Amino acid sequence: MAQDKVVAPINVKLLLIGNSSVGKSSLLLRFSDEQWLPEDESSATIGVDFRVHKMEVNGKKVKLSIWDTAGQERFRTITSSYYRGAQGIILVYDVANRESFDALPRWYSELETYVSSSVVKIIVGNKVDKEFSRQVSYSEGQQFAQRMGSLFVEASAKTSVGVREAFQEVVEKIIDTPELWAPVAGSKSARPRPSAGAENTMPGSISLADGADGAASQGGCGC
Ligand code: GDP
Secondary structure, eight states, X not given: OOOOOXXXXXXXXXXXXXSTTSSXXXXXXXXXXOOOOOHHHHHHHOOOOEEEXXXXXXXXXEEEEEEOXXXXXXXXXXXXXXXXXXXXXXXXXXXXXXXHHHTHHHHHHHHHHHSOXXXXXXXXXXXXXXXXXXXSOHHHHHHHHHHTTOEEEEOOXXXXXXXXXXXXXXXXXXXXXXXXXXXXXXXXXXXXXXXTTTTTBOGGGOBOOSSTTTGGGGOSOOO
């Protein structure tokens, strides 16, 4: 009898959070589609809800679903179901916009409410291509991240610098933390513990479940 067993990928849910206009959607598009929309086109077009992205980390297959707030943060609150089942959080600020950096503590307090402390966090200082108008230094960002026990990367969705590294680092740390994704002992199902029943359910009832790699991997409605 053939013994070859197809190993199911590890499902990992990542969230992008941060103030409006810091470049969350742009980072997601750059990472998953290697795409950059010119500044004047992006506001009209961007409305990404999620992307599915497959990668291999330390010999393990990983199926990432990466969720974008799709503008919810403009209303100052993000629905609690957005956070459910997340194993990694990408907190984005704009290095040329101090207000977006100063807002990070507020985003952390929201995280305290909604996600467990073991969830992996990375701070991404985006728009480093705008060096000439930088308002937050690299070391300031790095020190803050250190205080918050988070990873730190500077990036530019526009030039692509640091984007892959940001996603790679957060996923590697998740894979290094089996309690975030390993099957619950004694459970017949191989569902990751924190996402039981929730990792694919998001506001608006968009479902990523079963065979979602087709239409779903192209993201949400964008409407
Ligand atoms: P979101 O509201 O956080 O999702 O931000 P968007 O991705 O919609 O980006 C807001 C604006 O910033 C758009 O005009 C983008 O073109 C621009 N933007 C995003 N990332 C970068 C970047 O890395 N560099 C520069 N110069 N502009 C960026």
